[in-house]
Amino acid sequence: MRVLSGIQPTGRFHWGNYFGAIRQYIALQHADEAYYFIANLHALTTVRDREVLRRNTQDAALDLLALGLDPAKATLFVQSDVPEVSELCWVLMTITSQGRLERCHAFKEKKSKGIAADMGLYTYPVLMAADILAYDSNVVPVGEDQVQHIEVARDLAKAFNHRYGEVFVVPEAKVMPDAARVPGTNGEKMSKSYNNTIEVFEEVKAARKKIMRIETDSRPMEQPKEPEGDHLYQLCSLFVDDAKRQTLATRYRTGGFGYGEIKKLLADEAEAFFAPARERRRELESHPDRVIEILTDGAGRARRKARQVLDRVQQACGLAYTNP
Numbered sequence: 001m002r003v004l005s006g007i008q009p010t011g012r013f014h015w016g017n018y019f020g021a022i023r024q025y026i027a028l029q030h031a032d033e034a035y036y037f038i039a040n041l042h043a044l045t046t047v048r049d050r051e052v053l054r055r056n057t058q059d060a061a062l063d064l065l066a067l068g069l070d071p072a073k074a075t076l077f078v079q080s081d082v083p084e085v086s087e088l089c090w091v092l093m094t095i096t097s098q099g100r101l102e103r104c105h106a107f108k109e110k111k112s113k114g115i116a117a118d119m120g121l122y123t124y125p126v127l128m129a130a131d132i133l134a135y136d137s138n139v140v141p142v143g144e145d146q147v148q149h150i151e152v153a154r155d156l157a158k159a160f161n162h163r164y165g166e167v168f169v170v171p172e173a174k175v176m177p178d179a180a181r182v183p184g185t186n187g188e189k190m191s192k193s194y195n196n197t198i199e200v201f202e203e204v205k206a207a208r209k210k211i212m213r214i215e216t217d218s219r220p221m222e223q224p225k226e227p228e229g230d231h232l233y234q235l236c237s238l239f240v241d242d243a244k245r246q247t248l249a250t251r252y253r254t255g256g257f258g259y260g261e262i263k264k265l266l267a268d269e270a271e272a273f274f275a276p277a278r279e280r281r282r283e284l285e286s287h288p289d290r291v292i293e294i295l296t297d298g299a300g301r302a303r304r305k306a307r308q309v310l311d312r313v314q315q316a317c318g319l320a321y322t323n324p
Contacts, residue, residue, distance in 0.1 A: 003031045003174075004137035006039040006079060009056035010046055013063050014197035015270075016190035019180040019238055022067055024141050029074035035135050035302060036069060037079045041086070041127060045120040061291055063201060066281035077298035079131065084306035089123075089130035091313055092156050095163070096126050100155070105148055129153035134306040136169040147173050164316035168309075180238060183231035185214045200274060201281060208267045216259040224255035232262050239269035 005025060007013075013022065025036055038060045040053060047053045057078060069076055079085065101107065104125050110117040125148075132140055132153045140150050150173035157168035181189060184196025191197065198210050214232060219225060227233040227249045237245050248265075251257055284291055314320040 001031050001138045002033040002035065002136060003028045003139045003141065004035040004037075004132060004135050004171075005141050006037040006042070006131055007060065007064075008039045008043045009053065009060040010043050011056065011192050012059060012199045012201065013067075014190055014192070014199050015235075015238070016182040016184070016197065018067065018200050019182050020143060021141075021176070022064065022069075024176045025064075025074075026068040028139075028141060029070060031139075034074040035077075035137070035305075036064070036074055037077050037082075037131070037302070038064075039079045039131070041079045042124065045118065045124065058291075061295055062281055062284050065284055065291065065294065066277045067200070068277070071294045071298065075298045075301045076294060077302045078295055081295070081299035082134070082302045082306050084303060084310045085127075085130045085134050088134050088306070088310055088313060089127045091317065091319075092126050092129055092133070092160070093123065095159050096123075096156060100152065101125060104152065105145075125149050125152040126156070129156045132171050133157055133168050134309050135302065136305070136309060137171045138169060139174045140171050141174045141176050144175055147175060160313075160316075167312050167316045182238065183234055185210055187215055187231045198270075201278060204271055207270070211263050211267045211270070212260070214263060214266075221258045222255050225252045227252040232259060232266065236262060236266050236269065239266070239273045244269075 005021070007017070007021065007025075025034075028034055029036075038057055040057050043053060043056070047056065061076070061078075064076060065071070101122055106124060107117050107122055110121065128149050129152055132150070133156070140153075142150060150171060154170055157170045161168055161170075184190035184194055185198065186194070186196045188194050188196060198207055202210075214235075216232060230252065233248065233252060236248055240248065248262075311320070
């Protein structure tokens with residue numbers, strides 16, 4: 001089984017990124033083969049500052065390695081270091097209908113809001129399909145909002161295979177059942193778009209300040225509260241074990257506490273939870289050549305696999321005009 005997924009370097013990773021995706025990547029790296037890439041080509045649809053994109057890409061590599069991605073178990077690389085994917089993207093574009101892309105939710109959402117959508121966003125699902133199909137991926141772990149893009153990859157693989165023979169592996173989406181929906185500081189889903197994030201590697205004092213400002217209701221201290229549905233309780237639940245979670249739930253239902261106590265508990269637990277990763281990140285920062293070596297080695301492995309797939313594609317559709 002070959003697992004593949006990518007994550008965009010559009011900013012520093014926050015709690016939502018970790019509990020919603022990165023944690024699952026780390027768990028799945030023990031599969032037969034795992035490929036994880038930093039999707040800097042996709043990020044060009046939103047990040048237009050050269051230095052910001054460069055720095056974000058470096059930070060993404062550091063963060064993923066610090067959080068537990070093991071280059072001995074998984075292939076980690078930067079998307080643009082595998083040009084075969086861009087070439088494959090063009091081949092797939094030639095069999096992609098305009099109507100199929102117009103139905104994709106990311107494009108439809110921007111269009112409905114009157115936001116100008118460029119061709120990068122419009123053809124985003126085709127590049128994602130190339131990312132997936134280039135490595136003969138069997139399984140693609142995604143959140144529910146990304147399932148449609150995997151369906152595009154499946155449709156394109158089937159259409160190409162129907163026309164040219166069995167060339168592509170048809171991938172399966174793996175909706176991550178334990179991917180947490182992480183509330184942000186205002187109770188909405190944590191997202192950079194909503195400006196409500198707490199970064200994984202944010203300075204401890206800055207993170208605590210954000211936590212103490214998390215929006216809560218105005219119920220008095222003595223009033224019992226139902227924990228389920230309370231976003232502060234949901235955030236605490238990400239970091240504590242079952243015993244502490246049960247104790248916290250009992251406190252909510254009993255009443256007689258202030259939200260400030262829960263915020264302090266959250267800050268303490270989050271700091272302890274990410275402390276080992278912070279230490280690993282500091283160590284990695286002191287050895288930048290090692291990080292570059294990991295990405296270069298990962299790109300080499302990814303390119304070798306993508307080249308095999310692209311050779312099959314070129315032979316099948318006639319781009320390779322000499323006999324193999």
